[in-house]
Amino acid sequence: MKFTKAEIDAVIAASPRTTAPLNKLVLSADHQVRPGGSTSKMSIAELAASILDCGVLQNLIVIKDPRGLFEVCAGGRRLESLNLLMSNGDIPDNYPVPILIVPADKALMASLSENIFHVPMHAADEYLAFSRLLGEGKSVETVAAAFGVTPLVVKRRMKLASVSPKLMDEFRADDISLECLMVLASVDDHEKQEQAWAGLPQWNRRPDYLRQLLTQGDIESDRDPVAKYVTLKAYEKAGGATRRDLFSDDDKKAYLLDAPLLERLAVDKLSKKAKQVRAEGWKWVDVRVRYDRDEYNGHVELRKVRREPTEHEATALAELEAAMQAVQQRLDALEDMDDDDADQDDGAVYQELESEQAALQLRLKAIDDELSVWPADLMTQAGCVVHVGHNGAATVKCGLIRPEDRSAVAHVLTQGTGQTGECGGQGDMLSGPSAKVRPVHSDKLMRRLTAHRVAAVQAELIARPDVALVALTAQLAQKLFLSRDYRYHQQPQVLDVSVTDSQSALQSAADDIEASPAWLRMEAERSAWAQKLPQDLDAVFPWLLAQDQATVLQLLTVAVACSVTGIQGVESPTQRTDVLAQALGLDMRRWWTANGPSYLNHVSKSRVVEVVTEARDINVAAPLAGMKKDAAVVAAELALAGSGWLPRCLRGQAASVAATGEVGTASLDDSHSEADELAESAA
Template identity: 35%
Template sequence: MRLQPAPRSKPMNAQAVIESGSVLDIPLNKLKKSSKNARKTPHGEAAIEALAASIAAKGLLQAPVVEPETGEDGEPTGFYLVTIGEGRRLALLLRAKRKEIRKTEPVRCVVDTANDPHEISLDENVTRTDMHPADQFEAFRRLSDERGLSAEDIGARFGVSAHVVRQRLRLGAVSPKLMAIYREDGLTLDQLMAFAVSEDHERQEQVYDQLSWNRSAALIRRAMTEAKVPATDRRAVFVGMDAYAAAGGQTLRDLFTEDGGGWLEDAALLDRLASEKLEAIAAEVREREGWKWATACLDYPHGHGWRRVYPRPVERAADEAAQIAALSEEYDALVSQWDAVEDLPPEVEARFKEIDAALDVFGDGTAYDPDEVARGGVFVVLGHDGQARIERGLIRPEDEAPEPSAETEADGEGGIAEPGHDIGTVDDEPEYEGVAPLSERLVLDLTAHKTMGLRDALAANPTLALTALVHALALKTFYPPYDQSSCVEVKLVSAYLDGHAPGVSESPAGRRIAERHEGWAQRLPRESGDAWGFVAGLDGGELLDLLAHCVSLGVNAVRNPMDRKPGAWAHAEVLAQAAGLDMTRTWAPTVASYLGRVTKPRILEAVREAAGDDAAERIAGLKKSEMADAAEPLIAGTGWVPPLLRTAQVEAAPEAVPMAAE
């Protein structure tokens, strides 16, 4: 209730008889809180701050209503009790505390002694109608458009943060059609905020017209941003927001949610910037390392069928090896000496850095063959985490070294045939002065018997059979399909998992596999014909390690509805139990990996299992996106994984089968 003050105020005089309705200038320190005020709940700090800012900018727009305080003898004390306007009194006291005004600052007040103070205080708070939020949004917009006030200026005048002002300005810019629907309660504030993620009125109205029964704010926000790229996208992370903005790219930011930076509106520009940056890295790698070619790709071009080579150990010069050994010994000695000390002395820490830098200069002791570098190339691809990944050592078919022409061929007796002597049939074989080669039919017959005998002999020698199996699998794993020099015919298929779960190759398990693969690739000989000697020379432990790596690449436990293999799925569970698989070592339940991709009941189920019923109840009333965000820290570190990733406990582990003695 706004009371109109009289045209002129009277000076305060405690001894004079003051008529009801009089307007007085009363010193601030003479105003007191009235015990008859109907509002018992204290004003919030934010409300008092906002009121103080308003008074500072525009003055006291509404005079408080007061009554004179009287003592026990019924005489005026000189103080006044504030019946209406306690919030204004507190705001003025806050300004006085900040020394913006004096404690004795005169406050224009209206005296009311004719009405019951409690009743008029109640009336002030009950018989009022709050401004519709739409009116407030549009009013803030007018202050910005017509008076040119910034968000900071408006916030200072109304005691709210600049961020709150920007939110209201964005809401005030929503399509007039949608604002009218909001005024008529056809939209909730959450829905209006979802539309306000963009100021494109045409798109707002288009999305509204396409809504069906599902009108959730999340769906509206997704529809409003479906043609835009999230700032968390790997391309945006790689290019960087500053570089994108410098190239003229526009960014859309949601003022009402924690969106991780908003959305990039120009996907074509982002793709161009990402490609150019990758190409620059590829050119730099090619020039620095001397490869024949280097190609930039947003994604690794699987299925190219090219051979890949790996760096090999290099033989170091004696003096270089001695330097490395001396530095390594010194490093180990320092570690032993200072291992128990938490804070190292500056000189010791500096020496550690010096040794690290010196060892880095020597490299890791491996290098690519110069001939392979001259014929090979590099893929520079964009990883799932937004970092450039360099894949070296790809050899295209046209760059392969020419095969040496065969000058001799094996004869039917296992010897070497003369040049130009082909194996033929009896009917068409030419005349020979010496011994003629065997017929093709006889060769097939004899070698079939040899195969049978070899199978029987191999079955009687498990260690040799294991070596032959590992050799065959190593050829399948590390050498091109046309270079499989093994008589043991085994098939190894490695399913492409990134097609089902983008980025899985960069998970902890994926990186461990890649490092293991590169370690073996560096040790295996370049030529497949030399692989048998290498494999046969491995001791039992290394042989099993290589076998385990090759076999592991053939595991496929993906539950593809288009390729149902219930038997294989069941075996995957048995294998997981036998291996003691612990998925917490390579997977964690995050918003991106699980919580943001399941229903609310699933989220609550996960929180209940991981953190208890109380934690689940605390977030039960949240919206799905907010619930997923709140659930992630509650589950983190608990070891919880969804049932599909759990490994049942093995009741009795099978005994290990010992290798046969050699």
């Protein structure tokens, strides 16, 4: 039978209201729609604190019991909170509780109505209400005690209430999750909050990615190398301002707001290290917070030479080399042993020998490091830069020769006084611009960029079983039928057919890979198959036999995609993923965008200017040359927005080769994919 709200209101209006001692109230077993114990203990504690502060504001609905008791059919949370207060000694057992007595045949209806027609307060209203209480002059501790929560909870709700009203409306409409709202509340600037939320793509509205956007450029105490070097304690002791995320579980993490103070403290600390380095005999020692390659681009680098070992060192080297040879012979003997003759003890012996070999190699390296020295007569013309390294420790870049000191170094070398040791001629002591052309991208950046390209190829490949099957078949055929061709062993293979997932290699090469759309797509595919496949190894084969061919082929496609490799540290006209990229019509603009974190922060300012010139024009790029690096990166990001610009290593083989002018035939130009043409026109 369905009751209307009007009928329920009539029943309640006709029922008498009074009070009853707490020790006369019991929870009804037959007329209570909420089962006992279904409410979290934290919620009960908060309600108990509120009752202690304000009393019971809403009566409990009860029926009379033949034993003289009152059965509570609506208000079980209030009863449980009152009992908690009584057990804690905060109220007596006969505490008067306001009640509404209803007929037994209407009790269940009354209990149901209180829960059905009750509209819970929206979380946004709760945060604003807490803010108003504090605005009336109540302290955080007072409000916390009144609601049975910690002061931190009150502060967090206050912080949530301070989020932009526009974003709070979206939270009310369930367009913003609570997790994202907490991230937005971590900064006080409403405009910055709104811009960050508007900049999130619909498919990637994750709290961690939002936090990355909001804190971009901030100095994080636990991640920024200079902050780690100075230490948060020293920075705060010097009066440095900080911002802490109230919603972070790490109460030791902070955002440092005074960059000039941080750099001054770093320089002061580095100067002590510089004093020690200067005592080693170098001509000059610079102190820099960060090592900028551009500043020292015209310097020549001095190389270490190998000095003659002392008698003691020579003896130690000979003993280590003999021991290494003996261990290798024992390892070779175990490897040549037939499987029938081997036993479990041999495996343990093999592992022990490998460990012994590794220990010997470390000792050899330690002696070699001792034998590698800076030539003393050239040190007096060279210098060092003491700076903070990427690991947050003081680092020394040694052996730099200024352009004005090159003639003096050349004079020393022509006089034949330079120490050459076993390294060869005196020319081997120097390296610099005259020795080789500096590449556009560093080894680390090339690995980062090509990791993103590999991830994009994988993400494209899982939708193309035809290409995956051809790629796998081609590589197996090469190994079976063409492995005698000398070129087979010279060319790296595009697939690791032993199916080693390249996931960890991508993570190692690019620390931002996990936020990329290609990675997320592959992770979703991995997760789906991990849940679909039988967990028993022996069950996989019969399970696949029972599947249709399309399912088997799709699984093969995912396995092939996961094994795609091709990370490289050197920029070259071709990459091993080119053949797959062309077959898939790969357009890296779908998977990667040039911005500060992904590219611009990792190259010199002059390169930033070059990029904007190429993507836009010289008029747009020219003002960047007069800016500091950080400002130039921000301006470049704005200029590159929507341009679709890609570095050559991400444009694909055809586009890259044609752009360098190495190949310009009509046949190659005709082979450009539509994506390559779009990328070139955008660039």
